[in-house]
Structure formats: structure tokens, C-alpha cells
Amino acid sequence: MSRDIREVVRDEPLMRDRLLELLADGPLTVPELAAAAHMPASEVMVWLMGMRKYGYVFEEKGPGRLFEYRYSAVKRP
């Protein structure tokens, strides 16, 4: 990760809406979400896990033995 972790984490509130918007059309893996957001996957990982911790997204296992996790936005009122 090229940026200091504190700097990356600080951007989570800034990036949250954008990531949720991208997830509105369906679940995505971290690399897919990073590509859609044009952001580094390592930073998207930090933001997404923070959003997961605070109830904005949830995960589901992808298909196959070597599955990947896909993330969806939690529907909020």
C-alpha cells in the first residue's frame, strides 16, 4: 500500500457513498469494485472492511472450491 494507512482509513467516509453506489447493481469482489471505482484494491479492501464492520455491506461466498467473497450493500431505510 503506497499511502499511509491513516490516510487511507480517513477516506472511508468520503468513499462510502461511491462504493455503495457501485454495489447497488449487484455484489462485487474487491478487485471488481476497485476496478469500477478506479481505486487501488488494497485501499478498497480497507474501506470495504470498515463498511462491513459498521453494517453497510455484507458478504457472500462465490462459487467453487477456490471461491472469492462478493460484497453487497445492506439496504437501509
Added chain:
Amino acid sequence: MDYDALVVGRGIGGMESALKLGDMGYRVLVVEKEASVGGRMVLLSKVFPTLDCASCIATPKMAATAHHPNVTVLTDSEVEAVSSDGGGRFLVRVHTRPRFVDLAACTGCRQCEQACTVAVPDEWNGEMVSRRAAYIAYPQAIPQKALIERRGTSPCTDACPAGIRAHGYVSLVRSGLYEEAFQLLLEATPLAATLGAACYAPCETVCTRGELEGPVAIRRLKRFVAERHYATADGPGVTPGEPNGRRVAIVGSGPAGLTAAWQLARAGYGVRVFEAGPEPGGFLRQAIPAYRLPAELLDQDVANVTALGVEITTNSPIADVAALKVEGYDAVLLATGTPESRPLGIPGEDLEGVQAGVAFLRDVRAGHPPDLAGKRVVVVGGGNVAMDSARTAIRLGASETRVAYRRGREEMPAHRAELNDALTEGADLELLVAPVQVIGDADRRVAALRCRRIELGEPDDTGRRRPVPVPGSEFDIECDVVIAAVGLTTAVETFAGALLGAPPAGPVDERTLQSVIPWLFAAGDLVTGPSDIARAVGQGRQAAQAIDRWLCGERRGLATVPDPLGVVDRAEVLARQKSHSRRESGLRPVNVTPRPRDFDQLEPPIGEEDARAAAGRCLDCGVCSECGQCLPACPANAIDLSMRGNDRSLEVGAVVLATGYRIFPADLKPQYGHGRFANVITGLQMERLLAPTRPYTSVLRPSDGKIPMRIAYVMCTGSRDESVGNPLCSKFCCMYSLKQNQLIMGVLRFAEVTVHYIDIRAVGKGYEEFFEQSKGMGVNFVKGRVAEIRETPEANLILRYEDVDHGTLAEAEYDLVVLAVGVQPNQDLGQLLAAQGVAFDDRAYVDEVDEDYRPTATSVPGIFVAGALSGPRDIPESILHAGAAAIQVAAHLESLKAPA
């Protein structure tokens, strides 16, 4: 004696000693600097070699410690001083930091955490995920209560004379909470758009980001939230307080008067504002040029005030304030500002073409501009009114605009941006000159301004160098118009001079702004002399609070100017990060061009995307932004931002040091890439990934969230390594790595795990068997040091390593690398203990001077050590050691009771 024993540190060692002593009937105080008891053990996944759940073992001890009748726990606390009384007892001073949460009221519901707008790395999860400034350390924390991380008041908030929580609204904008940001502004003043357009923004002057590539555009964000609100909402969204039957008259509708009216109306007062001019706004409307503050913005702000039922009576100059009292107002606030220009005081000032600066600006804003087309204008003065006058003259078509000032450019009191913009627009400076006479022609019209050259002498009372006229240096500046902008003064003599005396040093109480007549208050520039909008707003708030207190005896819901914590050190803010990436504001600059001919607002508005990006540049200096979102979110009303720390002085009979160890900072081995390569993590981070309360969905790669299939362990990172000054074995890295190997193979059934080791130290009951079990599960062991780690474009990792068994150097590619970091002595209390004569060994661990016969005893009688503070120990050893310390303490305490 307050306590029989003081235990410093709350890890497994500290808890064990405290519990044992408590069980023996001794009164024990546990002091812990973190927010919870429990130490590191509770953060582990499992313990070796039994693979029992670490939390399941630790949490009962944590609960027992917190609830033991003989044990008192102080979290968020540090021992700041220890001294022996000479008789075997100790005097200690303990400082407790404020949590800003009432522990008795907090239910641990985490609603504050959900509402908090500041994200910081979660140190309890190896900084792999965020936490909030308002948080509960971890799910098993005891006490299970929130705290708010506040490192101090952010510089921007601290610098705002209006008491606006600048960091708060910036944080809210960053989170997309624009209406909440607007409401936060309204807590201070109704003039959100006005300040957003025309404030000189002292917040930006001190912004820590200014030490990097430039300050956060704090003022423009204010304008953004105000304009967004006004574009979508009808009214301020604030309801006036329940009427309290009291009436207040406010004379003057400038920033101080409008702010006071707003605050008082919110608190339930009946308020009427008397304005001498035809429209409300005072100086804001009459003297600030429209290119800085369009009338529409001010109108929207004023509408906030009237929406609360405040009546504004225009064209109503007040000559007799006593009559207002007779009319039935309970209090009167004078906030008439400094509407008059000081005269030049030189011959010829009565000639046609000489005009006072404020009167000139007022005429222009009122739609009656003088004809300056093709005329030569000299503006006398160096302040903001002078700059506004010059820029206005340029817009009115003056062929030449000179600003004559008696000092140098650096001494000019005008805001730098104002000065620079004036120069860009075409004003010329005539510095170090003082006017001595206005020269007229035969028709008594201005023909020239006679000036004298000035030299700067010694500094005067203001610290600025005193202007000293140069004899015989007179010269004439040919001109058609002279605008005098050498200072502003009040018009107080028109109605209340006898009451207030001579401003700005009028006899009002500095704190209460109350005059010698109890019902009469004064605020704003009338009291302070010419200042700026934000200061006047601050005065208006202060006056409203004072009037409220005087009339009702207590605060009745008025939003108070925050009591600052003490401003946070900007150098400390910058030092929190190892690096800062460059981040330009991206906002369109102010459109200042030469020779403008209109009064259109210069600064373009900013859109939502730009606003959020601009807010995203904030460094969160104070950590907590004081955005206030946690306050309404807390169902228990437990948040108390006024909380402050406290100090306790205590006498204790013995001291147990149990502050544990420090983890080796892995970035001190740069060849391993920790901190640079996302997929190089430490053993403690892997512990968190394996724990049930893990930060990720599973054991995943930090670079992309994929499941790692090839995992390498690099043993002895920072231990047994002279290159980092630590030749000692950390003792438990081998075993925790083996434990993690087994757990990984349970979680990721197809993963390959390889351990690069020097030798495996499995010394303990069942440890060797545990090692063999790992081998049996398929863990690969490669004997030899790892030389370096490189990263591939896919964020995989190439390990270059020595293979001792095969006598080769080799490379292998992995998805994830775990550095089995060692431990270092904890020197947090080093100086404090050394001053008391506590000895340390040659590796800076606390020395047990007679380890064979009196284990845990330090070089100072009555001070004992428990756990890894005296050397690397695993959990069972630490518990045993702490038990021994408890027995030694008991013996010491009993010896104090024995007759001499």
C-alpha cells in the same frame, strides 16, 4: 494508606497479581493506560499448545478483575510519579484521561460509534480496518463502554472567533451529511452563507494541511453547505424555543446583532432588532462589496433570523436606549458596529471629491455610485476598507487607483488576499507616505493629494514600526478623488455615548459584555473596535449568553461557545503518519482579473463532488471533530464533551509493575517490506485475522481480499538479530507461529504453509508434540534466514531465502507473508522507574536482582515486576510469574505490619 498494592498494567500478568492479592484480602488498585483491562491476550485467536480460545480464558479474568471487591481498576490512566516514603510505602500520582462518556450512563450500545464521522485505524485490529473516534475498543473490552478519542481542539476550531466547530462541519461534509453540517453552523450563527463568502477564515490560516500543499478550503465548504441548504430547504430547520416571556431589543443588525437575535430567539426570547438603514445587515450589506458578498446570500441568512419570529425594524435609528427599557424590553443590546470613517484630519478635506471610505462603499451598495469613470483615485489607508474602496473604484471605471499608506507593505493591516486581489485588479501602492493636504483647484475640486515621505522608526505599542516623517520630502499625487480609509469609528454618541463611554475601551465587562447599567449590553465592533465578521459573530454569541444568564439566571439551552480542550500541536498531527501524499484542493480558484467592470461574485460556488473531495483533505487534527453527531445518537445521554481529566495522589504499600512487552516494529526490517507491501503482515495481525472477532471476512489478502493459498512465515523478525540490536530470542514466536499454521490449515483447507526458520524452540509442556503435529498436518519447514522480500505486479511476494539443509539460495512466490515479530522491552515507565532506583538489565528489561531466591523483586524494596516486563515470557509463564509477584507483595506488606 489508600491501597495495599498498586498494579501498573492490566495484561494477563497484571490481572493475575491483582486477583491473587485481592483474594488474599489486600486492597489493590490497577492502573491501565488503555481503555480496557485484558492486554494482548484477549486479542489472540487461540492459545498454544491446547488451542483453547484465548478470549474464553482471558475474559473471565478481566471480569473478575473489574468486579473483585478488593480490586479497583482505573482505565485510561497512567502513573506519572512514584516516590518512596522511606518506610516501605510509596506515594504515587495517577492521571486519568477523560473518556467524554459517562461510564455510569453508557450502555455500550455503540450508537455513538455508528454516528461518528471520523475514521481512524483500529489499533486493536492491527490497523487493518477502521474504527471511529467514538468507539468501544473491542467486543470483549471491560468496561464495555464507549470513549471518544480527543487529542485536543483542532486548530481550525480553536482559531474561530465565532466559536464555530470548523473541524466538525468539514467532517460532516466529508461524510455527505450536508444538512447536519448546516445545522452545526446554525448552532453558532445564522450567517452561514455570509461567513462562507466573506469571512477572512482564520481557520484556514492555522490549518495543519497548510503545512503540506495548502489548507483545507474550510470557508468555501461553509458556503457550500449553506447554499445547498438554501437551494433545497424552506426555512432554517430550527424551531424557536418555548417563549419565556422575556423581551430583548437589539440595536443594529450587523453580524453581532443578528447572531445575538438568533441565539436569543432559539432560547425563547422575544426579540426585536432596530436597524438604522433601509435593510438589515448593517456593515455586511452596506460596506462589503457585492463581489465579495452578494445581497442574496445575506438575505437568505437574515431570513433564518426572521423565521424564528425575530422582528427587524428598518429605518429605525435609536437615539434613546432608555426609552426601549421604558417600552418594556427586559434588556437592550447595542451592536451598532463602527459605521463611520475617521477623518484624515488634514487641510482640504472638505473639498469636492474627498469621500469617506465607508460612505463611498455604502453609496455604491445602495445603488448610488459616484461617477469615477476616467478619474484618478487615491485611497488613503492600508486596511480592508481601503482595499475594498480601491477595488470598487476600479470597477467604477477609475483610470488610475492608488493606495497611499504610511507604512510598508508588510505592515498593511489588510488581509493578504484582499491586498493581492487589489493589486491584481490594477491598484497601485504608494507606500511610506502620509497625506498632509488635499490640494483643490479654482472650483474647490480635488486636484492633488500632497504627501510626505515616511521612514519607519522603532516599533510602537502595536509592535509595528512607527512612521516618522522625512522633513522636506513633500510631493503631490495628482488626482480627482481622495477616499479616506484610515480607520473606522462608532456612532455611539448619537444615542448612548454617556452610557458606554468611549469605545473601543468602553466600560462593558469583557466577559459579560454588560454595561454599568445592568439591562444594557454591548457587543461587536462597538466594543472591540473594527474587527471582522467572525469576531463580531463571536461577540453576538457571548452577549446572548450573558443576557440569558442575567435574565434567567442559568443557561436555558443556548448553544454555548465551546470550552476548548487546548489546541492540538500541528507537528504532532503530522507525525502521526509516516508519509503524506500530495492532495491538491482541486477547487477552481477565485476569478480575479485585471480591471474588472462589474460587481459579480468572484468566487465560484463548488459542487458536491468537489466539496467532499476538499473536505477529504482534512487531517482530523483533534481526532474527534466535535461534529456532535454522537450526542443525539446516544440514547442514554452519556456523552459529555465537557469532561476533563483528573489527578489522584495516593499512598500504597507496594507496587507491581506489569506493563508487559512491546512488539518489534516490523518496518525496522525494510528488506521485508512491511508497510510497503500490502500482503506482508505481522504475526499479531494474523492473530486478528484468525480470531472470531476478526477485521476481515476470513483470512484474506489485504491487497485484494482474495483467499491466500500460499502462505509463508518469516521467523525471528526482530529477534535473535544483532542488525536491529536485539540478540535475544523472543521465546514465544515459534509457538504462536505453529499455532497459527494449524489454525490456517483448519480455515483454509487447501492452503500451503511454509515456515522459514532458524530453529524451532518448542520448550514447554506439550510444545514439542505441538511442533510435530504441525509437521504432520503438512506445514513445510525451511531452515534458513530470509534475505529479502519483493512484490510482483499482482501483489504476490517473492522470498529470497537461504536453504541451509540443501546449501542453496532460493526464491519462492507466496500470496501472503507473515512476519513472526519478536518482542522488545517496554520502556514506557523507564525514566520514572530509573529515578526511583529500579535497575534494568543490559537489554533494558526490569532486572530481578535476586531471581533465584526472590523472583519478581526489583532493586527497590516494595517494587515488584510481573510478566514480560522483566523478559520475554509466554502466557503460562507470565501467569506463574505474576502469582509469584503477588506472594512477594504479600510478604512485603506483612513486613510493614511487623513491629520494628
